[in-house]
Amino acid sequence: MMNEREKAFVQAVDKEELVSLTRDLVRIDSVIRPETGNTEHQVVQYITEWIRRELGIEPIVQEVARGRENVIVTLDSGRPGPCLMIEGHMDVVSEGDRSSWTHDPFAAEIVDGRLYGRGSCDMKAGDAIALIIAKIFKHTDKPWAGKLRIGLVCDEENMMIGIKHFIKTGYADDVDACLVPEPEENNLCLSMKGAIRAIVRVHGKMAHGAMPLTGINPNTRLARIILAFEEFERKEKERCGADPFIGLPSVTFTVIQSPPAGEPAQLNVMPAEAVGYVDIRTTLAQNHDAVRESLQAILKNLASEDSDFKADIEFIEDRPVVGISRDEPIAAISAQAYRDITGEEPKWNGVPGATDGTFLSAWKNIPCLVNGPGPRHIPHQKDEYVEIDELYECAKIYALTASRFLAPGSQHCKKTS
Structure with a gap:
């Protein structure tokens, strides 16, 4: 009262x-x-x-x-x-x-x-x-x-x-x-919810679209990263379960650019680089250091399977x-x-x-x-x-x-x- x-x-x-x-x-x-x-x-x-x-x-x-x-x-x-x-x-x-x-x-x-x-x-x-x-x-x-x-x-x-x-x-x-x-x-x-924001850069080699074997396609390799991050998200949802207040964790590619912003794109040119922006949302069941290490490990694993795979991830923001x-x-x-x-x-x-x-x-x-x-x-x-x-x-x-x-x-x- x-x-x-x-x-x-x-x-x-x-x-x-x-x-x-x-x-x-x-x-x-x-x-x-x-x-x-x-x-x-x-x-x-x-x-x-x-x-x-x-x-x-x-x-x-x-x-x-x-x-x-x-x-x-x-x-x-x-x-x-x-x-x-x-x-x-x-x-x-x-x-x-x-x-x-x-x-x-x-x-x-x-x-x-x-x-x-x-x-x-x-x-x-x-x-x-x-x-x-x-x-x-x-x-x-x-x-x-x-x-x-x-x-x-x-x-x-x-x-x-x-x-x-x-x-x-x-x-x-x-x-x-x-x-x-x-x-x-x-x-x-x-x-x-916590948030980790990251930029993934995949480095390839520019080539004519008619002769793709003379280059290295960053787009297909970025696609592998997207799918691998999606699998990581699935496993984290299963491991963490839904928080009663803030729900499930997520890993979301929000922006895909190939070639990167500012570079001219042509239908018959394989670009030299592809970039993806990732919005990662976390719950109390996760540790941010462990999440970052897991995502970096994914890139290392993909590189071990493909000698032409060159990618890096930059973490630009961390909100606990x-x-x-x-x-x-x-x-x-x-x-x-x-x-x-x-x-x-x-x-x-x-x-x-x-x-x-x-x-x-x-x-x-x-x-x-x-x-x-x-x-x-x-x-x-x-x-x-x-x-x-x-x-x-x-x-x-x-x-x-x-x-x-x-x-x-x-x-x-x-x-x-």
């Missing part, structure tokens, strides 16, 4: 303002478009102006790369207590073929209780929740303790340079717990599997807030991919709970949407969770605050 202080935080969530802010953010195209130079910059400008107007404070804007920025706001209660962070990202994936959308991807149309648009759930809705919670804490006359930090970062959809920069510059040092409102249907996600228990304070408090707001038991789950919270957990040992509005299956697809009622429900859960985590006398500090 909520006390009067907690009710005040929940009742301060203005549904109309929340929806309006989400729509404004969706209408700003923050797809990273190298061909035009478009980045998150316009969203950064909108958010910084909103913070100045609605909170009356100056946010920190970190330049991470050219046109790529983080926005950071810290509210200090003036009382000793823990630091709670709400984290989100401002970039969105490409909308693809606009003509395939039923609703304009940047119009933020509302139809039958759904707000449509690219980034509507992944994760402009989550960003709006973070900002609204900050506004509530800034203007409340109810007591609270510790600090509330909002970190809205760039580049989550690629190499996560935004959150890495955020951490390296010290803004995570005093954070005791973090909420990440990624689209999870308001499920409480305790764990996040992370997770917390239901007893972790941020999880337990969020679960009770969910019960008090909805009258139902929360659904515990895991994130099928990595989030910025992966690095907050892995690098700084910060307990991260991922729970935000939006269907789990719709991010990166056409006609992305968020249910308005689910968005509003999530904001109220966040308001109640934050009010309890940052209550006067809170004992949730794990770091020096």
